[in-house]
Amino acid sequence: MAFAPLHTARLVLRPFTEADAEDFAARRSDPETAMYQAWRVPYSVEKALELIRESARHEGPMPGHWYQLDVQRLADDRTVGDVAVYLHDHGHTAEIGYTLHTWARRKGYATEAAAALIDHLVDVTGVHRIEAATHPDNRRSIQVLERLGFVAEGVKREAFWVEDEVSDDAIFGLLARDWTANRAALGL
DSSP states (O other): OOOOOEEOSSEEEEEOOGGGHHHHHHHHHOHHHHTTSSOOSSOOHHHHHHHHHHHHTSSSOOBTEEEEEEEEETTTOOEEEEEEEEEOTTSSEEEEEEEEOGGGTTSSHHHHHHHHHHHHIIIIIOOSEEEEEEOTTOHHHHHHHHHTTOEEEEEEEEEEEETTEEEEEEEEEEEHHHHHHHTTTTTO
């Protein structure tokens, strides 16, 4: 069964299509966006198509694979960014990530989109734990995670490689029971 789009008050999260490749490549080619990510700029349309086609091979989050979703504003169908989920092989733990266009930041879109994805992972997929990792200096991403109720669990020293450069990796975790208990209090 194909992945059904997820709707929030302002957004829709839907599987990528090949028509999204240029926008995806442009977002990933932005140096500010790529600063704390696992890719180098420029990010080619061909590389975007490869990632989109890989994600399209799955009908939703599958153990052992990343699954990407395009995030669009309902008001005008404009893409604000994307969210991604990696379901670990055993299916009990998922890792999430998000990337927004620079113009779409500081509007609550990352929090809103990630919350919808977490809802799906907990309520539909049945994961027990959601993880996220970011560069310790990526304050904006850390603020999103904190708003969602993630707990800082530590820093893995020199654990994140992008080609031949290494950096630390700040690790955050959220348990499904904590999400379920606190989701209403978070105002999400």
